[in-house]
Amino acid sequence: MAKNFHTDNKAFMLYKDWEDIFQALDSSEEIGELVMALFAYAKRGETPKLSGGAKIAFLMMRAAIERDGIAWEEMCAQRSECGKKGGRPKKSDESGNTDEKAEQTAASADNAEEKPQGINDTAEKAKKADKDIDIDKDKDKDKAIDKEKKKDAGTAKSVVRSFGTHKNIMLTSEQYNELESRCRSVGLSLESYISKLSQWLFTKGRNCTDPYRIISGWLDNDSKRKTAVKPKERQGCDLSWYDDFAMNFDLSKFF
Structure with a gap:
């Protein structure tokens, strides 16, 4: 049965970066409402009615709780699938036989008085399978932690x-x-x-x-x-060229 982080997970994360958000709230009453709202959502999936700064803070924290919860569900699903498969597949020897077949061949060559040794081999094989399952669980846990770190780095700008x-x-x-x-x-x-x-x-x-x-x-x-462009000032009309023209103009050709 699939796990649901609202009902099956017994804990949720509180991040150190949230301290600034709590300090920014106006009163201890708002802080109390926010804390109870976080518990209500993490435990039962409820979204209480809040207002003002408490509402903004809850929306951001709710997203982090949901992200952590989904990662936890995925990790549980991977562990369950690994348990159903019984750990890693058996390694083959050079003849193409699996470890189990090789052990069966060795056991058949022994006489009836050596049967207790076969029982011990079976126990050792079961321990090895359990060890392989633990290794897979550790790898899945490391992957989930790496995934969480990447998500936290991506949301650092959203604090x-x-x-x-x-x-x-x-x-x-x-x-x-x-x-x-x-x-x-x-x-x-x-x-x-x-x-x-x-x-x-x-x-x-x-x-x-x-x-x-x-x-x-x-x-x-x-x-x-x-940055608006100011209109250009209107330039005055310069008539100095006209004075030079009038003084040097030859009028004799008109008489």
Whole structure:
């Protein structure tokens, strides 16, 4: 029967990077709601109703719990399949016979008084099969750990951090780096935008679900105004050439 990480797995991971997220929440009440929501999802697959920063943090942590759970289910399935096969296939000797056939041939050559030795050989063969199964399990575990490390490296840029004077602006590292690069290219300051939005939210007593979109919009508008081409000033009419022409013009040919 296939394993389900919600009901069969007895544990789930809490990552050290999540400490910043918990610290960014407004109150201990929000932290408590978030923790209970994580247990509800990991144990029963429930998605509680949350709001504000707790909701954003739960969505990110839920994805990590689900990813770990799927990896655990795959590892259990591989172990089960390996157990059904009875470990690795038997090695063949030079004559083409398997180890089992070679042992049977040797046992038939012995007399009846040597039967206890055959029993011992069977026990040794069973131990060897169990050892092979353990080796396969260790390899599967190492593969699962490597797979998990690669996933963690791919999601490192998605860790949410808090910014602003009041720590109420939630941006991922990737979003922050992108906005900072855009500001630097046009000579603007990202920190001024973050401080402006942080102070406004604090004054109004509100939470912002998508600060990246708001700051990106402000940056686009300011960039257009700053890089707009100014119209050329109208040049005056220079008539100095006319003075030279009038003074040197020969009028005798008209008389």
